[in-house]
Amino acid sequence: MPIEQYLETILLLLVTSAAVNDLATRRIPNRLLLAGLASALLLHLLSAHPGASFLTALGGMGVGFALFLPFYLLRGMAAGDVKMMAVIGAFIGPEDVFVVAVLSWCAGGVMAVLMVLWGGRLRLRLVLGNLGRMLSGALVPGAGIAPVGRESAGSMPYGLAIAIGTIAFLTRH
Template sequence: MVVAPYLDTLLLLLVAAAAINDLSSRRIPNRLLLGGLAGALVLHALSADPRQALLAGLGGVVTGLLIFMPFYLLRGMAAGDVKMMATVGAFTSPTDVLEIAVLAWCAGGIMALAVVIYRGRLRLALANLWGLVRPMLLRLPAAPSTARESVGSIPYGLAIAAGTIYLLIGRYA
């Protein structure tokens, strides 16, 4: 059975629902992600080569977790975003989830810049960035970590959805 169109359709529905939830409530429901993960596993099991499909999906999950986990640990990203990227990986493969992550970083960067400019916090954002980069550039000893004022956050589920949709459009264009 050819399952790729079904995987892509379910993935599209999943990222759309996650982005809408993230925009409205700033949360990505675990039930949504678990349902998506279960759907991906079932579809992989129905594929022509279930062993290969399940291994690719598992590799995608691990890659998605490993790519975004450092950002979560540095408190730059919420756990739901990490879980969403892992779930997206279950539908794709390690290579695809890496491409989606890069696309999401690009979309997230544009979103973050727009939010910073809209809120008039560009000067604070640049000061925070300089505080992070300065010790490395000037080869200074690492300064003790000080809490910096946040310039705001973005619903990163939207950025992940944008990267995923861009990849899926590329498959069918």
């Protein structure tokens, strides 16, 4: 079996495990992410072109991290989600991790709408208020990040959205 198939199989197992953990505990274990990262880097080193493959993994890790870090800094996402996207980037490289990020954002958007609809009007007010505070902190120069309101509209297991985006990417080719 070529290295690419091992990478895809382990990545599928990783995102599935992370999604299940995130749904159950609202956490993505660092040990799981570290094991995934070690697997990706090792497999890239065992590929036909280890130097180029390893550099692609590092680039993918950097792009995945950079794409999700702003959401963490705006308090709209947990650190585990950012680390998870970085690890996914180590598996698939910089160009493909961008596609997975976009697919994950789409899945997360659908999940957020469903959560708001499920929660009713009160949750909608909380979501809009918290979103307004986050955006004003991000868009007003020198304002810094606005503090999140006292009340949360609820946490979302974004690891599930990332898993859905990753699985959609893996099954499309």
